[in-house]
Amino acid sequence: MTAASAFAGMRSVAPVMFRAGCPDCRECFELAASALRLAIGASSRTTFYSFTCPRCGAAVRKPAGERIVELLTGGGVRTLRLHSTV
Numbered sequence: 436m437t438a439a440s441a442f443a444g445m446r447s448v449a450p451v452m453f454r455a456g457c458p459d460c461r462e463c464f465e466l467a468a469s470a471l472r473l474a475i476g477a478s479s480r481t482t483f484y485s486f487t488c489p490r491c492g493a494a495v496r497k498p499a500g501e502r503i504v505e506l507l508t509g510g511g512v513r514t515l516r517l518h519s520t521v
Contacts (some may be wrong), residue, residue, distance in 0.1 A: 451510035
């Protein structure tokens with residue numbers, strides 16, 4: 436079996452895009468998974484996602500609840516797990 440025949444009939448998958456907004460300039464836009472970072476901490480206070488606003492360049496950090504974490508990880512966003520030092 437050749438590589439071409441093994442992948443015959445497979446469709447390319449569109450990259451996942453996430454809607455976001457900047458609290459500084461109030462612009463709404465779509466970001467690719469590669470433009471977002473997710474940090475998962477020990478509590479809801481230390482779990483957040485971040486990105487740079489493509490319009491004004493502001494560093495944006497927003498809280499991420501369970502559903503947001505699920506969507507971002509499922510969409511391929513890079514994740515950093517924060518560990519407690521206690």
